[in-house]
Each structure stands twice: as structure tokens, then as C-alpha cells.
Amino acid sequence: MSKPSSPRVALFVTCLVDLFRPSVGFATIKLLEDAGCKVDVPISQTCCGQPAWNSGDRENTRKIAETVIQTFESYDYIVAPSGSCAGMLKMHYPEVFAGDAKWMERANLFSEKVFELTEFLHDVMNVKKLKQKLNSNITYHDSCAGLRELGISKQPRTLLKSIKGVKLAEMKDSETCCGFGGTFCVKYPEISNSIVETKTENIESSGADVLLAGDLGCLMNIAGKLKRQGSTLEVRHVAEVLAGMTDTAPICDTNKKTVAKGR
Amino acid sequence: MEIKSPQFKKNAKAALADEQLQKALSHVRSKFIEKRATAVRELDCFNELRDNAVAIKKHTIKHLDLYLERFEEKVLEQGGQVHWAATARDARGQVLDICRKIAAKTVTKGKSMISEEIGLNEFLEVNDVTPIETDLGEYIIQLRGEHPSHIIAPAVHLNMDQIREDFREHHTELPEDRSLEEPISLLQEARGILREKFLGADVGITGANFLIAETGTSVIVTNEGNGDLTQTLPRIHIVLASIEKVVPTLEDTSQILRVLARSATGQEMSVYTTLSSGPKRGDDPDGPDEFHVVLLDNGRSSMLGTEFEDMLRCIRCGACMNHCPVYHAVGGHAYGWVYPGPMGSVLSPSLAGIENTGHLPNASTFCGRCESVCPMRIPLPKMMRHWREREFELHLSPASQRRNLKLWAWFAKRPKYYRLFSRLSHLALKMLAGKSGRISFLPLAGGWTRFRDMPGPEPKTFMQAWQDRSTRDQPQ
Numbered sequence A: 001m002s003k004p005s006s007p008r009v010a011l012f013v014t015c016l017v018d019l020f021r022p023s024v025g026f027a028t029i030k031l032l033e034d035a036g037c038k039v040d041v042p043i044s045q046t047c048c049g050q051p052a053w054n055s056g057d058r059e060n061t062r063k064i065a066e067t068v069i070q071t072f073e074s075y076d077y078i079v080a081p082s083g084s085c086a087g088m089l090k091m092h093y094p095e096v097f098a099g100d101a102k103w104m105e106r107a108n109l110f111s112e113k114v115f116e117l118t119e120f121l122h123d124v125m126n127v128k129k130l131k132q133k134l135n136s137n138i139t140y141h142d143s144c145a146g147l148r149e150l151g152i153s154k155q156p157r158t159l160l161k162s163i164k165g166v167k168l169a170e171m172k173d174s175e176t177c178c179g180f181g182g183t184f185c186v187k188y189p190e191i192s193n194s195i196v197e198t199k200t201e202n203i204e205s206s207g208a209d210v211l212l213a214g215d216l217g218c219l220m221n222i223a224g225k226l227k228r229q230g231s232t233l234e235v236r237h238v239a240e241v242l243a244g245m246t247d248t249a250p251i252c253d254t255n256k257k258t259v260a261k262g263r
Numbered sequence B: 001m002e003i004k005s006p007q008f009k010k011n012a013k014a015a016l017a018d019e020q021l022q023k024a025l026s027h028v029r030s031k032f033i034e035k036r037a038t039a040v041r042e043l044d045c046f047n048e049l050r051d052n053a054v055a056i057k058k059h060t061i062k063h064l065d066l067y068l069e070r071f072e073e074k075v076l077e078q079g080g081q082v083h084w085a086a087t088a089r090d091a092r093g094q095v096l097d098i099c100r101k102i103a104a105k106t107v108t109k110g111k112s113m114i115s116e117e118i119g120l121n122e123f124l125e126v127n128d129v130t131p132i133e134t135d136l137g138e139y140i141i142q143l144r145g146e147h148p149s150h151i152i153a154p155a156v157h158l159n160m161d162q163i164r165e166d167f168r169e170h171h172t173e174l175p176e177d178r179s180l181e182e183p184i185s186l187l188q189e190a191r192g193i194l195r196e197k198f199l200g201a202d203v204g205i206t207g208a209n210f211l212i213a214e215t216g217t218s219v220i221v222t223n224e225g226n227g228d229l230t231q232t233l234p235r236i237h238i239v240l241a242s243i244e245k246v247v248p249t250l251e252d253t254s255q256i257l258r259v260l261a262r263s264a265t266g267q268e269m270s271v272y273t274t275l276s277s278g279p280k281r282g283d284d285p286d287g288p289d290e291f292h293v294v295l296l297d298n299g300r301s302s303m304l305g306t307e308f309e310d311m312l313r314c315i316r317c318g319a320c321m322n323h324c325p326v327y328h329a330v331g332g333h334a335y336g337w338v339y340p341g342p343m344g345s346v347l348s349p350s351l352a353g354i355e356n357t358g359h360l361p362n363a364s365t366f367c368g369r370c371e372s373v374c375p376m377r378i379p380l381p382k383m384m385r386h387w388r389e390r391e392f393e394l395h396l397s398p399a400s401q402r403r404n405l406k407l408w409a410w411f412a413k414r415p416k417y418y419r420l421f422s423r424l425s426h427l428a429l430k431m432l433a434g435k436s437g438r439i440s441f442l443p444l445a446g447g448w449t450r451f452r453d454m455p456g457p458e459p460k461t462f463m464q465a466w467q468d469r470s471t472r473d474q475p476q
């Protein structure tokens, strides 16, 4: 697909950003606009349908997917600040319509236009360098769907490293799951807890002051555990840092003084 | 083997609290992963080999009947015998019949998960035939009266000191001052005992990693060489294999072997790759007088043509469990049946019924790492999702879960009401968080807040804030 110079991009907000952390949505809009996109937020959007899909409820998933496609398919691109939701729209929607050639084709065309935020900035809009400065020591967790369904790993890192003052302190096993897993964390809380404990241990030993990732689900899980453990680490969505919008208190925190302000 | 999968949650809790187990599992968490990664890095064409391996198996499964018949023909030509077992019970009966014909007292065994699947050891014991496991890991867990917790490393749930104690307890002739400090000393001790058993056994039973249709050959890979002694010394060799182990040619086998050991243990090849084609011939210096193959179906043919067919490509390398965060947390026994980890979460429902194994395909974060390392590119998460679909259709998933899902979906399909729903949820979360920015107890999500805080929401939902901004920005 040839790239329009100023593409019309629809923001897929995601349920968790809508409910918990609108800052991520606004940071995403800023990044997209700075990259030259015209951003719109279709207000009739709800959810990508993943909770139904992963619970084996095909019928409801299909109905939700139809609405999403109808709402978004007229845009040049659809961008979500989440590898998990983008993965659902991009990789799973065609499968949702398996056996229905007409809808399958529509889902395939739609799927080609869907991107996760850092992937879109880096690969489609060719953003390789960001201007702001930020003195901090960051560690990055690779959320599973982004990493394994969409192949996202170097994009957020390249963008972060382009920020003057940012040091990346990679944690051990950054590619290992954090134990969130959508409804998994409430269906099997003890197992989820054991997995996230391993994750926070690796995060703490990285020596970083800030943990970033591209998915709010994982971030809430990890931040919630770190806080329960009394950690002072600052947890944010990668979009906030990339956009230089770090005025909001970190996830699970009220402490507004942030690394971004030169702690 | 009795199915304990319905108690998965209970099993998992016990496993998480078991310090010895947690210590033992740390090896799986690091060693297996590192070794595989190095082996894969060192072979440029690993992914191409994977593709070839997948193509070979796909082709074979498409023509499974043809290749099985061809295999049987070749075995017969070489003087061997083939026994078709539709069920576990058939297979047990066939093995016992063969043993009884020569009034066998003891049977040595190479490692075989099929033997676990059909519960062979228990069955032989009650029928006065003593089975002796000869793979070191299997030998240890047989001493302990346990089952394997991993498909290639059956005793991976144990630590050295536990094994040392078992040896002291069971090997009563072991001098007290004999050191068992080093792993090699344990191996030597087991070897010493097993030598006698090898020589005295009437029948040797092995599994099979491959059955070659072209030549009627069964192939096993081992690291200890116990398989060779098991199958060459006794009068009768029985190969216990499931039907999907067949591959067309020797060449195909060698292709798949190149991905098998690398994925499993990170070795280029296992130490021993042993091929057996029929009983001893006239001028052979050694070998069994009789060669039998028991071919087990036990539910596999009913996977053909379904969304679970791809699972029949599995070569039992164990990479999926070695990379699974859930397996890392709870180990293999918690899964409650023969096959643990992601491959078991797909296979067990096919073989033992989804009504008995419902937890297994649900106890996954869908992190996808299993699929990414599976040499056979089996879409494990996708197939677990298919099981969840079956459960949903059959109303096997818990009623409360179905109710919540239904309610949520009702809103998700109606944008206007969904806005209202998210505003109300937002309000409730805001109240619960108060000024602290986090929630330490959340009704209906106790599983979350028992172990971690829940962040409080920002002052408005995104949609509210966005609409405010749009109205503000609008020219008056």
C-alpha cells in the first residue's frame, strides 16, 4: 500500500486506556500528529472482542468484530497503543470470519491497515528519532502479543534510544510473559502471581528506575505487583515517554514527581 | 493413569507451595531455554529445517492410512508382527499376551510416554509381570512410585538430594560410605543395578520416536544407551508406538532428527539413535527372537480432519513446556495427567475428554512462546482456544463466567450503552481508589487484589476527556 503523505488515522483507544489511563490515548494522538497524521477517534468504538474470543464465544466475537470493521474500515490506518488489541484486530479477525468469504475479505483488507503504535511510527511513518530529552534509566518489557504476533521488539527500543539522555537497561528475560493473560489473572490468580513475581524480580535487578511496556494490561499487572512489594520504580506506558507527556502520576502511584522531571 | 486434571487448581496451589519443586523447576526455567537458544543460533538453516519437518509430517498425516499399511507390510516382511490397538485397553492386553506366551517374569523398559498413557506398568504388576524402567529418570520415579512430570525429563521435578535419599533407601546393599555426591556416581549406581536386570529380562519394551514406513524400522533416540540394551538382550522386543509416529522414509527421519534434539535438549543429536528392523536374522550376532509393534490409536484418528489435526505433528520434544510460564510455575504433575504443558493442554482433552480436562486449555496466558519454539510449528494457543470454544458450546465453562461474559458482550455490542457502562465502572473505581491512586481490594476481582494493587483511574474516561476537548476546540 503506498503511503499517503498525511494519512487519516483512526485511534483504537482500547478498553483499558479508556477506563484507566486516558493519558496514553492523548500521548498516542500527539505522537501520531507529530508524525504528520490526521487523527480521528471514532466515538462508537467499544472493545476489540478479545475477552469473548479467548473465552470461546465465537458468536459474540463475530458481532463485535463486524461493528469494529464497519466503524474503522474507511480510514487509511487504524492504530492502537496495545500489541494485544492490535494483534486481535490484525491477526485474529480474519480467523473470526473463517468460512464466510465476503466478511473474510473485508477483515483481510481491514487487517492490513491495523498497527500497534510503535510499529506504526517506526515502520510506516518512518519516525526514527524523537526530539525531547529525558534523563532516565529505562527497562522495557516485551508484551507477548506485540512481540510474538506482531514481531515488535526493536521499534520501541529504537525510538526510546533516540531520546537524548535515555539509557536502556535490559532486564533478564524481557520476552517472558508477565502473567497477566487477560482473564487468566483472575481465573488462576496464584499462578499469575508466581509469574509476575519472577517478572518484578528481573525488573528490579535490571537497575532501571522506569519500567515501560506497550500494553496497559501487562503494565497494570506489573505495577500493581511492584507497588504491593513496596517498590519505588516508576511504571508507564511507552507512549507517555515517547510523547514526552509524563505529567500524569505513574501507574498505580500518586507521586507526581517523576523521573521525567529529573528525579 | 488416573486423571487428576479436574483438581488442577488445587494441584497448582500445592505445587507453588512446594519448595523442593520450585527449586527443581529453576533448571527448566533457565537451562533448557539457554541450550535450545544456542543450538538454534548455531544452525543457520534451523527454520528451513523446521519447515521441511512440518511439510513431511503434514504429508504423512494426510496419507496416514497408506503409510501405516506400508509400515506394517515391511515389518511383516522382515519377520516382525504388528498389533493394531484401538484403545489403551487393547494395547495393554496385547502386551500382556505376548509376555504370557513365554511366561515372562520381568520386562525391561525404555522410556515411553505411550506406556504411561495406557497405564502399562500398573497393569503388568497386577498380572505378575515386573516392569523395570531403565532410563535413569524413569528408574528414579519408579522407585518413588511417581509418574513423569516432563515428557523428556521425567524426574525434572526432583533435586539431587532427594534422589540420593531414594537410592539409600531402596538400594539396601549400598555401603554407607559410598559417596553419591556427584551426578555421575548416581548414574553408576543405577547402572550397576540395571545391568543385572537387563540380563535377566524376558521381554524388552521401548517406545518409538519414529516408525519408518519405507523400511519397517522403529527409531528411538536416547542419551543413556539403555534403550539399546532393552531391545537387544531379551528374547522379545516390543515397540509401543502411537500411529502418528510414522514417517515415509529414512531420509525424512533424518531431517526431523535435526530439529528434534536441538529443540529438546539443545544437543545437535541425541547420544544414541537406534534403528530396529525386525527380529534377529540368521547371521546377526545378537538381537531379539521376536519383534512386535503395538500400534496405538486411543483417540488419535478422531483428531484427523478436525481443528486438532495439527497436534498429530508433535514429535514430543518438550520445547513447549520448557518455555511455558505456567509449566515453569507449577511443574508437570499439576496438570494431572500424562502429558503436561502446552502440548498436553491440547492433546489431553482429545485423548481423555474435555469434560475431564477442562482446566488445561484455560490455564494459559496465551503468551504464544510455545508456538514460537515448537519445531513443528503447531499453533498451540489457537488449538487451546478451539477447546475453549468446545467448552463454551457444550456449556462446560463455569456458569458465573458465562453470565459475566454475556453481560459484558451485551454492552460491547451497543456503543451507547457501553459508554454508560464504562462511565459507571469508572466512577466505582474512582471511589474505591480514593486519593491513594490505587485499589487494594476490588470486589469481583479478588484474585487480582489478593496479590497486587489495582491502579486507580484518572479523573475521566478517555472518551469523556476526548469529547470535552473536542467541544472546547470547536469554534464558537
Ligand code: SF4
Binding pocket: B263, B313, B314, B315, B316, B317, B318, B319, B320, B321, B343, B370, B373, B374, B375, B376, B377, B378
Ligand atoms: S507441541 Fe511442539 S514443542 Fe511441544 S512437544 Fe510437541 S513438537 Fe515439541
